[in-house]
Amino acid sequence: MRIRTRLLLLLIALAAVPTVATGLLAWRGAERALAESVDEQHRRTALAEAEHAATYVLSLATELDAALLHQDPTALGPAAAQEFLTRVFLRRDRIAQVGLFDAQAHLVASVFVDDPEAFARQEPQFRRHDTVTAQEVEDFQRRAAELLAQMPAGRTYAVSAPYLTAVRQRPAVVVAARTPESHGGGLAAELGLEELSQRLALGGESRERVFLLDAQGRLLLDGDVQRAHLREDFSAKLPEARGARRPGQSHYEEDGHTWLAAFSPVPELGWVAVVARPREAALAPLQALSRSTFEVLGLTLVGVLVLSPLLARALARPIARLAEGARELARGNLGHRITLKRRDELGDLAHAFNDMGQALELAHRELLGFNEQLAAQVEERTRELKQTQAQLSRSQRLAAMGDMAAGMAHEMNNPLAAILGNVQLMLMDLPEEDPSRRMLNTVHHQAQRIATIVRELQLLSERQQSGRSPVDLHRMLNRLLESRGPELTQVGVRVDRHFHSGEVRVLADTQALGDVFSRLLGNALNALKDRPERTLTLATHVVDEQLVRVEVRDTGRGIPREHLERIFNPFFTTKQQWTGKGLSLAICHRVIEDHGGSISLQSEQGVGTTVTLVLPTAPAQGSLV
The missing domain is CATH 3.30.565.10 (Histidine kinase-like ATPase, C-terminal domain)
Structure with missing residues (x-):
């Protein structure tokens, strides 16, 4: 065998093969890193969508529950009940209609817009609300009555499954709340989900699809209203997402493509938020990187074959530096850069490695920034919820104590007045030097102290609403x-x-x-x-x-x-x-x-x-x- 051939084979063995192996290892490491990054991004997106959906719906439930906290609308007259419902109706733009039901789940009063001009003359803010038809009003009342009748004991609010309105085919849910004293009646509102549907549609850019499933794995809400209307069944495609109680990842086949999916449960609603994207779209950067890497490797092999005698020594050091750079990137040192002042294929390869490292470092920083921002938002939201919960809990305790104090004061005033009156009469009849007078003075003083405490308890129970x-x-x-x-x-x-x-x-x-x-x-x-x-x-x-x-x-x-x-x-x-x-x-x-x-x-x-x-x-x- 000729020396030139041996040198060529030696260069191929010492230069080309390690370069190819290094490229493959770097490609596989990048594939794993990118796959993990995509999975993590999808998981965070699914978690964010789940939290947004829960906040979107449960915030209304919290508002209805708060509206009933100190006021039982079923005890109001017709005019007062209508005024109460009007205040609830005007709180949000996306409430289509509200209704008040008695303990037998019969409709007592309702507010909705069926004639915008007439309602606008009555209240200008009604212009912000969508109109409904008679059939949609009847459908809402039926759904609300069924939801209140089926609400478990101990629950103060409930949310129905999403549905499309009977005539206008708009996505909506019924949110119902009831007073603690009620056993079937309460307050219900129809909440439009068009804004939530639009958010899902916006989240589905770049071939990404965002949708909501129910506990059985059926499609509840999608950016495409017609697709949601078909109630597509994902129970077989995504069995892990059906009734999921914690976030997770999976994949499914559809239209001849493999979709990478991440899911997260929607708190308290029993829904599951899913973010899916075709695998080829998610890993497109990796495919481009692999093509670029193999192109550079091909140019390197051509250079070895043509200039083997001259490049034998020149190729060893640059390839070693490239390999070291690839290893640094694989070890997670994303700030490592290769300094190689060459104007050939190896220089291009070094620039490709540097660009890849810079892109990975930028993506890593963005993910860290997004994580910190999300953590700050979650912490702030948690703090606000804790403060609100503490305020509500304190108000409930004081209200309960006030009710008990009113009863105690009512029951104690009469016997206390009798004690004070009798002691005063006895003091009037006793002479100053009588030894019993000191004991009666002590009884009189302690009785007056009890009377002062009773007056304080009455202050705790009274609610001042006038004279301001x-x-x-x-x-x-x-x-x-x-x-x-x-x-x-x-x-x-x-x-x-x-x-x-x-x-x-x-x-x-x-x-x-x-x-x-x-x-x-x-x-x-x-x-x-x-x-x-x-x-x-x-x-x-x-x-x-x-x-x-x-x-x-x-x-x-x-x-x-x-x-x-x-x-x-x-x-x-x-x-x-x-x-x-x-x-x-x-x-x-x-x-x-x-x-x-x-x-x-x-x-x-x-x-x-x-x-x-x-x-x-x-x-x-x-x-x-």
Whole structure:
């Protein structure tokens, strides 16, 4: 065998074969990385679509449930019930109609738009709602009655399966909620899913398909309404997605193509969100990379055959560097770049490797950024939901305590009045030197203390809905500070005022709101006792000209972290000595809630406490108090 031939074979063995092997290994590694990246992206998309679908539907259920929390519409008269339904109907544009049903699931009242001009004259906001036909109204009432009748005991809301409206063929669901006292009746609304369907259609760009399945694997909603109307069955194609309770990946065959699919359950609805894409479309970049790689390898082999004597030494080092670069990429070092100043095929191959590494690094950064953004959104949404849940739970506890307090006060007032009256009569008949008089005075004092507690309980149960007028908030706070001025001076408390520039008015019951600030000021003074720094700060801020935020800050003892969740509970106190009844903050919470506002508390032990009140501002017209 000639030396040239041997050299050629040697170069092929030492240069071409390792290059081909390295290219194949890099291609396989890139294939695995790209497949994993595509699967992860599909999974995240499916999870996002599932969360969006759940939020889209369950937010209405939460709103209906909240609307029934403090109001039983079945107990209202016809006009009041119609007004209640109108307020619910006008909350969202995508509500087509609402209905109120009694305990036997019979329709009591309903609101829908069948004549836009007539409704527009009655209420301009009705123009934002779609019209419905008589057949669609009848179909909605039937579905809503069946949903309420089949709602399990203990459930406060339910959602029907998606359907197409009878005449206009629009996707929709029925969302129903009922009051805790009801055993069959409640409030129902038809929620249009066109916006959700449009989102699914937009998500299906670049041959990607996004759709929703029911628990049996049948198609519920698709960007293509006609396709959803056929109720395509995916139970055999995607058995893993049927009734899935956790996210996953799978694939199925359709129209001679293999589709890569990721699915995620829709919370509380029993649906499954699926994101699918043809395998050849998902792995198209890898196919392009493989063609480019093999083209470069072909040019390399031609160069070896033609210039084997000259390239024997020149090829060894560049190929080794290319192999090392491929290994770095395979190990995950996406920032590694190959510096090869050549103007031949090897240089092109090095540029191809660098471009591939840059593309993979950019894709990796985008995925990390998307992951961080999604995690931040989930954390923010979780925090908001926890705050809302805590507020609702606290309101429910106070409402239940108020009902019990009203009953207790009613039952205790009569015997307590008898005790006080009899003790007073006995004291009038006894001489001053009688030894029994001291015991009767003690009984009289304790009975009066019980009467005070009963009055506090009545304040906790009462809901003030009338007698409100525009109140100058700054004037009220200044009067309160002036009335407590001697007490503040005596204990050495420095008062800082940081009021909003200009007049701030709120619509309130002057006595009730003044009592709230008086109680908060009393709590702050108690916390400032025996403190080295005694500073009380009152601040007001106007938010969007519709809300005013009032902050009462002190540098007192603070509240232990483990007590913060119970701070608004009736009869709970953190005072060092039991001098009160533990009802002040509970009463403040009830009064502020009745005024349409909110109250929150932040405290750090040894640093101080800040109580924040948010109240709606009063209209521009009206007299000041």
